[in-house]
Amino acid sequence: MNYNWDWRVFFKPTGIGNEIYLDWFVTGLGWTIALALSAWVIALLLGSLLGVMRTLPGRYAARIAGAYVELFRNVPLLVQLFVWYFIVPDWLPEPLEDWFKQDLHPAISAFISVTICLGLFTAARVCEQVRTGIQALPRGQAMAAYALGLSLPQVYRQVLLPQAFRIIIPPLTSEFLNVFKNSSVASLIGLMELLAQTKQTAEFTANLFEAFTLATLIYFTLNMGLMLFMRWVEKRVRVPGLIALGGK
Amino acid sequence: MKKLLQLSLAVSALFAAGAHAEELSGTLKKIKDSGVIVVGHRDSSIPFSYLDNQKPIGYSMDLANKIVENVKKELKLPNLQVRYNLVTSQTRIPLVQNGTVDFECGSTTNNLERQKQVSFSVGMFEIGTRLLTKKTSGVKDFADLSGKNVVTTAGTTSERLIKSMNAEKKLDMNIISAKDHGESFLMLESGRAVAFMMDDALLAGEMAKAKKPDDWVIVGKPQSYEIYGCMLRKDDPQFKKVIDDALKAAFKSAEMNSIYKRWFESPIPPKGLNMKFPMSQELKELLANPTDKSAEQM
Amino acid sequence: MIRFSQVNKWYDREHHVLKHISLEVKAGEVVVVCGPSGSGKSTLIRTINQLEPVEEGEIWIGDVQVNNPRTNINRVRENVGFVFQHFNLYPHLSVLENITLAPMQVKKLSRAAAEERAIALLIKVGLAHKKDAYPANLSGGQQQRVAIARGLAMEPKVMLFDEPTSALDPEMIGEVLKVMQDLAESGMTMMVVTHEMGFAREVADRVLFLDHGEILEDTTPEAFFTNPQHDRARQFLKQVLAPMHG
Numbered sequence: 048m049n050y051n052w053d054w055r056v057f058f059k060p061t062g063i064g065n066e067i068y069l070d071w072f073v074t075g076l077g078w079t080i081a082l083a084l085s086a087w088v089i090a091l092l093l094g095s096l097l098g099v100m101r102t103l104p105g106r107y108a109a110r111i112a113g114a115y116v117e118l119f120r121n122v123p124l125l126v127q128l129f130v131w132y133f134i135v136p137d138w139l140p141e142p143l144e145d146w147f148k149q150d151l152h153p154a155i156s157a158f159i160s161v162t163i164c165l166g167l168f169t170a171a172r173v174c175e176q177v178r179t180g181i182q183a184l185p186r187g188q189a190m191a192a193y194a195l196g197l198s199l200p201q202v203y204r205q206v207l208l209p210q211a212f213r214i215i216i217p218p219l220t221s222e223f224l225n226v227f228k229n230s231s232v233a234s235l236i237g238l239m240e241l242l243a244q245t246k247q248t249a250e251f252t253a254n255l256f257e258a259f260t261l262a263t264l265i266y267f268t269l270n271m272g273l274m275l276f277m278r279w280v281e282k283r284v285r286v287p288g289l290i291a292l293g294g295k
Numbered sequence: 296m297k298k299l300l301q302l303s304l305a306v307s308a309l310f311a312a313g314a315h316a317e318e319l320s321g322t323l324k325k326i327k328d329s330g331v332i333v334v335g336h337r338d339s340s341i342p343f344s345y346l347d348n349q350k351p352i353g354y355s356m357d358l359a360n361k362i363v364e365n366v367k368k369e370l371k372l373p374n375l376q377v378r379y380n381l382v383t384s385q386t387r388i389p390l391v392q393n394g395t396v397d398f399e400c401g402s403t404t405n406n407l408e409r410q411k412q413v414s415f416s417v418g419m420f421e422i423g424t425r426l427l428t429k430k431t432s433g434v435k436d437f438a439d440l441s442g443k444n445v446v447t448t449a450g451t452t453s454e455r456l457i458k459s460m461n462a463e464k465k466l467d468m469n470i471i472s473a474k475d476h477g478e479s480f481l482m483l484e485s486g487r488a489v490a491f492m493m494d495d496a497l498l499a500g501e502m503a504k505a506k507k508p509d510d511w512v513i514v515g516k517p518q519s520y521e522i523y524g525c526m527l528r529k530d531d532p533q534f535k536k537v538i539d540d541a542l543k544a545a546f547k548s549a550e551m552n553s554i555y556k557r558w559f560e561s562p563i564p565p566k567g568l569n570m571k572f573p574m575s576q577e578l579k580e581l582l583a584n585p586t587d588k589s590a591e592q593m
Numbered sequence: 594m595i596r597f598s599q600v601n602k603w604y605d606r607e608h609h610v611l612k613h614i615s616l617e618v619k620a621g622e623v624v625v626v627c628g629p630s631g632s633g634k635s636t637l638i639r640t641i642n643q644l645e646p647v648e649e650g651e652i653w654i655g656d657v658q659v660n661n662p663r664t665n666i667n668r669v670r671e672n673v674g675f676v677f678q679h680f681n682l683y684p685h686l687s688v689l690e691n692i693t694l695a696p697m698q699v700k701k702l703s704r705a706a707a708e709e710r711a712i713a714l715l716i717k718v719g720l721a722h723k724k725d726a727y728p729a730n731l732s733g734g735q736q737q738r739v740a741i742a743r744g745l746a747m748e749p750k751v752m753l754f755d756e757p758t759s760a761l762d763p764e765m766i767g768e769v770l771k772v773m774q775d776l777a778e779s780g781m782t783m784m785v786v787t788h789e790m791g792f793a794r795e796v797a798d799r800v801l802f803l804d805h806g807e808i809l810e811d812t813t814p815e816a817f818f819t820n821p822q823h824d825r826a827r828q829f830l831k832q833v834l835a836p837m838h839g
Contacts, residue, residue, distance in 0.1 A: 049529055050392050051411050062455060064462035133485060148487045153444055153471040156487075190644055191681035191740075195695035195747060196671035205694060209685050234449070235478075237471040243449065246385065247472070250450030253408040255388060286685045287729045 056254040057261065068248050068258075075244030076265060078154075082161055082230040082240060087223060089166025090173050097170060098177025099203055112174060119171035124232055127168055132160040132236045157238040161230070169226050176218045180211030213284055220277040224270050241265060321531035322397050327370050334359050335382040335390060335399030335526075339475070341500045342558040343420070343523070344401040347565050351379050354558040358419055358545060359400035359525065365541035384450055388412050391526050398538060400525040402497070404452055405589040414531065415524035416538045417585035419546075421577045422494035423517025424453045427480075427502060429510055432489050436515045437466075446471040446479045446488035453492045456518050476501055494521065496559070496572060503568040520577055520590045539587070546582040594620040594751060594782050595641060600650030602636065602806075610636050611647065612806040620750075623783045625793040625814075628803035629829055634786045637803065638753050641784070642666075642673045654751065671699055674744030674752040678759050680736040682728040688715070688739050689724040692746045700747070707746070714742040718772050734765030738772055745776075752776065754785040788833050794818060802826045 057069040100112035119127070136147050136156075147156055184207060192202040212219075234243035245262040249255040319327055326332045336351035336359070337344040343355040367375045380396045387403060390396050391413050398416075405415040428434040434443075437460065447453045449472035461468045471488055473479040480501040483491040491498065495513055502511045525542075527534055545551055557563075559572040586593070595618040602611040610633045618624050626634045639645040640652060643659055643666050652659050659669050682691050692711035696702040702710070715721040718738040728736055737757055744752060754773065758766045770792050777783055777796045787793070793800050793814055800817040802810035802825075809823045821827050 050389070053411075063459045133481065137485070145486075148485070149444060153469045153487065157471075185679070185681070187677055187679055187681035188683065191675075191677060191683075192695075194642055194644060194670055194673075194675035194677075195743070196667045196669075196699045197695060198667055198699075201698050205698060206683055210683075213685065235474045237446075237449070237473050237482075239472065243472065246450055247454070249385065251408065251455055253388060253406075253412045255385070287727050 050256060051254075052257065053254055054257055056248075056252050056257050059252070061251065068252065071239075071244040071248055072241065072261060072265065075239060075241035076269075078158075078233070078238060078240040079227065079230050079242075079269075082158065082165065082233055082238075083227040085162045086165035086169060086230065087226050089162065090169035090222070090226065093167065093170035094173025095177050095208070097174035098181065099208070101174065101178040102181045103199075116171045116174055119168055120175075124164070124168055124229060125235065128161065128164045128232050128236065131164040132157065135160075154238060157233065157236050160236065161233040161238060165226060165229055165232070168229070169222060172222050172225075173219065176215045176222065177208075177211060179218075180215040181207050183214055184210055213281075213286065216277065216281045216284075220274065220281075223277065224273055227269060227273065228266070320533055322528060322534040323366070323370065323537065325394070326366060326375070326397060327372065330372065331376045331378055332363060332366055333378045333380050333396045334363065335380050335387060335396035335401070337383070337401040338381055339477070340402040340497075341504075342563050342570060343496075346381075351381075352564065354554065355400040355402065355419065355523070355525070357554050357558075358542060359398075361545045362398065362400070362525070362538050362541040365537050365544075369537050387526065391528060394528075397534075398525050398527040402494075402523055403526055404521045405524040405587070406452070406521075407589060407591060409526075410589065412529070413526045414529045414535055415526060415587050415589075416535065417542050417587045418522035418524050418581050419542060420496070420523040421575065421581045421590070422496045422521050422523070423575070423577070424456060424492060424519050424521070425495045425498060425513050425517055426490045426492050426515040427483065427498040427511055427513055428490040429483075430512045431510075434490050434514060437518065440468050440490060441466045442468070443490070444469045444471060444488040445490050445492060446473055446482040447492045448473055448476050448479045451493065452519065452521055453494070457492050460518070480505070492518075495575075496570075499559075499570045499572040503570050504566075522581065522586075522588075522590050524587065539585070543585050546585060551582065594618055594622070594655060595784070596651075596653040598651045598653075600640065600647050600652060602640065602645065602647045602649075610806050611640070614650070614806075614808060616801065616808060616811065618782060618784060620782050621780050622798045623777045623781075623785070623796055624799045624801060625797040626784060626786045626801045626803060627788060627790075627793065627829070627833075628801075629825075632803040633806040634801075634803045635755050638755055638784055638786050641751075641753060642670050642675055644675070667699070671695075671747055672750045674741075674747060674749035676737070676740050676744055676752070676754045676757045678756040680728070680733070680740045680760075682736055682740055682743070684728050687725050687727055688720065688731070691728070691739060692743045695743070696746050710746055711742070714745050715739075717745075717775070718742050719768075732765060733761045734768045737761065737765075737769045741769075741772055741776070751782045751784070754783065754787065756786050756788070758787065758789060790818070790830075790833055802829065804829075 058067050061068055061071065097112040097115055100108040103109055136144055139147060188206055188210065189202055192206040197205065230240060231242035233240045234246065241262060245258050249258040336356060338346045342353050344351060344353040363377055367373055382390050382396065382399055387399050388409065391399055405418060426434065434440065445457060445468050447457055447470065454472055457470055460466065461470060471482055473482050476493065476497055479491050479493065482488045498513050502508050505511055525538060527538060555574055559570045562569045597614045597616045600611055600614040603609050614637065626637060628634045636645050640647050641659065647660055654669060654673065657664055657669060659666065686694065689708060689711055692714060693704065693707035696707040696710065697704060712721060712724065715724055718741060720735055720738055723731060723735060731739065758769050761769065770789060774796050797814050800810065800812060800814050801808055802817065804825045810817055810821060810826050818830065821830060
């Protein structure tokens with residue numbers, strides 16, 4: 048294959064302002080991180096709430112959470128993004144709609160849409176992990192807590208969730224990494240995150256392989272860093288003998 | 296002994312035959328050896344190269360067929376098998392380079408960056424980059440866009456042009472880069488942007504698709520001209536000549552006007568939309584004086 | 594202190610696990626509940642703090658009817674300690690935290706007060722030196738003693754034990770029974786489901802014998818061991834006492 052490699056391309060001027068192509072990657076990485084972290088906060092909070100709901104004794108809460116999971120897990124992420132970006136804003140009252148579409152900087156309105164979309168999508172997945180974690184605990188744990196007079200919220204907060212979260216750190220880690228990867232859907236509504244910047248560089252320079260190689264390296268490094276961070280978290284909260292209990 | 300003589304005669308006869316025609320090399324040799332030619336096409340570059348009932352059609356595909364005919368003639372392979380391979384704006388260059396497709400005819404702009412990676416045929420279309428806007432928007436030219444939201448399609452020359460214009464002239468525009476032309480138009484239609492900057496021919500296509508085509512208008516002085524060409528591998532003069540010859544012959548023929556009319560001034564599949572986009576002065580000149588230079592080189 | 598009146602319970606509406614149970618446990622009394630497995634004895638003891646609901650009848654602790662929907666069951670449970678066969682300590686909390694959790698959460702005791710009480714209880718069960726250990730690092734016997742201390746930390750009026758030594762290695766049974774005996778001698782009202790007939794003979798004031806969800810015997814240990822009234826009780830005694838002599 049007669050491809051012309053040129054790694055200096057990242058230091059060439061883009062012709063837009065005084066930027067070089069490398070600057071685009073830095074900007075893109077910034078958006079990617081901001082998006083993924085904001086979406087993860089939503090996913091973790093909402094997902095935990097839903098996960099708890101799925102294990103509650105009452106029927107209604109479990110059903111509502113179950114329906115949520117079915118809906119958000121089975122509709123493709125891209126379709127959801129389309130809905131959040133193109134359809135939901137039209138439901139807003141007129142002044143708010145105009146503000147969202149025209150006055151707000153397009154990058155910000157896109158950011159809000161993707162964050163909500165990705166947060167709610169990932170919440171469904173977090174929910175299932177939290178539910179699995181809670182259900183993996185021996186029944187005696189909740190019973191012992193109820194027997195001491197703890198209320199339902201206390202049982203969850205003090206006994207079930209601290210153990211469940213420790214058990215599900217590995218699958219949660221992979222959801223956390225997925226948020227970073229999935230944040231690339233933002234490129235489809237014009238938010239210039241890492242993938243969008245990569246595509247743009249590839250198109251402008253025709254040095255497609257260099258651009259995608261760099262992007263691969265950045266995603267890889269980012270994932271490695273996050274994985275190490277999560278391992279560190281896992282180690283810090285590890286309690287002797289807890290994991291072995293999960294299966295009982 | 297007699298056998299050996301016969302063999303040597305046969306061998307020399309073979310050499311003589313080979314020396315007669317020009318030695319085949321590059322893509323033409325590959326096509327001859329395999330008996331297949333692979334044409335790269337797009338799926339939604341209306342009306343240049345797009346799918347209708349799984350079949351690639353369009354202005355560029357009509358010209359691609361002229362090229363295939365010429366290859367058949369040159370190689371004396373009337374039954375040459377033709378295979379169509381879908382490419383996207385991201386895959387088209389590498390797929391040409393690595394031999395997956397032998398040449399690509401779609402809506403690919405010939406520019407200097409791409410010339411480092413691939414070779415271009417003589418230009419077959421010329422566009423100007425302009426603006427699509429609502430008739431009632433009050434936007435007449437690029438200067439009116441100051442402080443407004445403007446959409447363009449990601450990865451296009453228009454994107455680069457408008458971003459650098461914004462930086463240089465401090466127009467304070469908010470530029471949205473949509474993933475494809477359809478989405479760009481959706482941004483325009485849904486009120487997220489007041490104008491859509493793109494190749495005028497493509498704007499005409501989007502306008503034709505609109506619910507009310509009469510609501511929209513193409514305005515503004517072209518910020519650049521761009522020449523579309525077919526892409527092939529670099530350093531393959533034999534194949535390039537066959538392609539260029541086919542295109543030049545087509546440009547000269549009377550059929551060229553009907554090809555143009557068929558795609559730009561008549562209802563086209565799948566929905567019978569009419570682009571109503573008469574041939575520009577620039578294109579007329581390009582067809583009269585074929586060149587494989589990019590617009591920036593002229 | 595504890596009163597059952599015509600209590601009936603079914604599993605899945607078919608399996609009648611508790612049949613017409615009526616009984617009374619007085620304050621300071623120690624009652625051992627025994628019977629073959631599947632006889633309903635664990636279910637019986639769990640209905641007292643409503644870990645198992647009942648379909649019919651009334652269960653009272655003092656002047657509170659525990660199976661009345663208007664009763665705040667959490668307030669009842671505060672006063673009823675429960676010790677499980679499998680200890681059910683919280684593995685993510687240290688020994689001290691296991692004991693202080695409920696007093697701090699439920700009784701809103703300050704950490705200092707809760708820890709003071711916890712350490713006093715740990716001294717009582719002989720495990721003060723393990724206060725910072727985690728359950729997984731304790732032997733079964735030690736875990737069960739911590740579980741008893743955890744129950745006592747709520748200063749209950751009643752302590753319920755559900756086969757507290759069944760999951761233990763034989764050499765650890767003694768240390769747990771010793772703690773229970775001390776507790777009995779301090780005047781605690783206790784109901785104990787167990788197969789430890791030695792404990793029943795020496796510590797219990799009464800023995801209940803359950804079979805197929807019915808109370809067949811309700812008598813003193815003396816009478817139960819020397820003169821059981823039912824065939825099934827005699828058979829049961831033969832089985833549980835045999836290994837002790839062999």
